[in-house]
Amino acid sequence: MNPETLEFRSSQAYSVGVELELQILNCRDYNLARDAADLIGLIDKSKHPGEVKPEITESMIEINTSIHHEYGTLAEELAQIRDTVAQAATRMNLRIAGGGSHPFHKWSERRIYPTERFKYLLDTYGYLAKQFTIFGQHIHIGVPDGDTAIYLSHIFSRYVSHFIALSASSPFQQGEDTAYQSSRLNTVSAFPLSGRLPFVQSWKEFLDYFEQMRGYGIVESMKDFYWDIRPKPEFGTVEIRVFDTPLTVDRAADIAGYVQALARYILTERPLQPSRDVYALYNYNRFQACRYGLQGKLVDAYRRRHVTIKQDILETLELITPHAADLRGSAALAKLTADIVADRTDAAWLREAYSSRGSLNDVARMQSELWMAGALVN
């Protein structure tokens, strides 16, 4: 991207796109494999929906959907991409898994995917680059202009604990139970340019800030900011990056449906104004969500109250239900509601798998069997 033209490209409001970072496993001990290049090569030989790209280490791939306007087509495309990737993987005797972290791989064994940018990241960040072998879901929500993007980013920040708790699926890291529901975000926090959008109120203010940072020589493009929620001018979207990759593409689509309806609620009703208090509480709320998931505490800056994240999500679900209906995404919300009421989370599923099998190799295997769905049967 050329930094001189940081223009905000308008896109249709509430359009939605999803990126998923996925784990490539071998099927001997279900440790991470190193076959990203071969796998992408094989997938690209055939026609398939969406895009498949390399990520920072050779054990990861990223899949992107195209732009969607409703939940149904998004879920369908994700399932198609999953089938394509899963079938290619079985031909190479590999497995693909969701989940925010691999349960037992050792970061020191990872190898950086050989591109200029990834080599630069290794040079800059040292071991953090290899520790960045963690797997996230990014959701893009289309907005018409930069000012709306700034507004939506600020209000989304109020809901950051929702995003984390709904997707949390990285309880294990490096062979240990971390006690967190999402341990992945702790790794992200180590990067100097991680964090959140500064408290700017318009696209113009944001450009001034960006120019200032560029003047200091800290950043060259938006890519250098590893913020949880950031405007993405070249796509015309707000991008949320705090999600762990869920264990299934179905859950990934459901969460996208939630975010889409939430965005419509925020932008049509404009119920809240950006508040510095949200950011004062931000790290506390974020930690609670990472550590405790749905049972974590949320301090609501607007209503000045303490509530569990679970309770807050259930209340929000009610608020946004009409918007989901207008977007033809009610099914997603219904599934999420049922799961949340029953405390069915991916992190819980993983811990359950571990306690039933007693081996993290089995957890990784079951993770891959779950994600690949039918591809392993035939």
Place this chain on the structure above:
Amino acid sequence: MVQLTYLPQLPLPVSPLVLFGALLLAGLVTGELVHRVLRLPRIVGYVLIGLALGASGIGVINHQIEREARVFIDIGLGLILFDLGRRLDLDWLRRDRWFTATAVAECALTFICIFFALMVFDIQPLYAAVAAAIGISTSPAVVMLVVQELRAEGQVTERALNLVAINSVVAVVLTTMLLSWIHHEYHAGEIIMLSHPLYLLSGSLLLGYVAGGAAIMLARWLGKHKDLQLVMLLGLIIVAVGSAAALKLSVLLALLTFGVMVKNRDQNHDLMQANIMKFGQIFFVVLFVMTSATLNTGDLIAGGTIAVVYILARFVGKSVGIMSLAHFSGIRPGSAGLLAIALTPMSGTSVVIVHGTLAVYPDFGARLAAIVLSAVVLLELLGPIAVQYALKKAGEAGEERV
């Protein structure tokens, strides 16, 4: 004069322990020198010191010492074959038919190429056929050890290991079946002609099958404890090697079957991936030193031309077999050639097979040895280098640790 009876009598008897330790250290030092100075796989060093100390060199390692060290060699070979069997993934072969077709083509073409090349050089059909069958095999030990040394991972590595396993099985089964022909040639009765191969094949398969079943049951009972499971597997491997030898079965086929069973029949995933190769390292050094000590570089001079013809025909067969079909099974362009190169090594397995036939008809074995073992001498040295080249070139070697 006082008799110092507490002192040992001279000359000192050969102690198997001292021997084992000494061979281990000699292999270690030479391997490390070769690795540091020439940047070649350490195995090349083990082979060189073996040649230097053995029949072709100063002759320190003689038949008696070989007998003493036999147990270590057998355990080393058993560990490697078992671990290789674990790499053979039948599910993969079922899912990627093109890969299966590649394996079949590679085995068939290797046999055909060697057979006709040897016929052209006036080798009798029976010898040509047995030598060609042995030529299908690729040394499991060399490929596995170089993979381990490089910490290689990736499509070329995985496919090479699966092909090595398939090659070994096909080579053993084929030579065993050719035993009938050999028996016929030596006018053994019809019963022997048919029952011997049948006993070897079914007995070895059954032994591997039973060991595999026992491993899965014991693993279920032990639970998910890596260390316990490792000891259990080692115990079963040693018992299986010993039983195969005692029952005059094929150690190779039995242990491979054992590994294949463990990988493919463990439906409840009771077994953990115990790291056999790491444990086996000390045996592998001695295995290579000893195997090459028995080789005679004189063979190479005697069988010079034939050795070269044999190696070339084998390489052509394997390359054409792989390169013609590998493309369809979805590997990167260029990897097929590297895969063929990675299948160059020939050593332990073929020596074992040759010695197996040697035991039945010494005179036949000796003539066969002249053809095959001269090629083995060359490939013992070239093989590891070829595997290292292929895996590095494929970009599958792990990062070198400083």
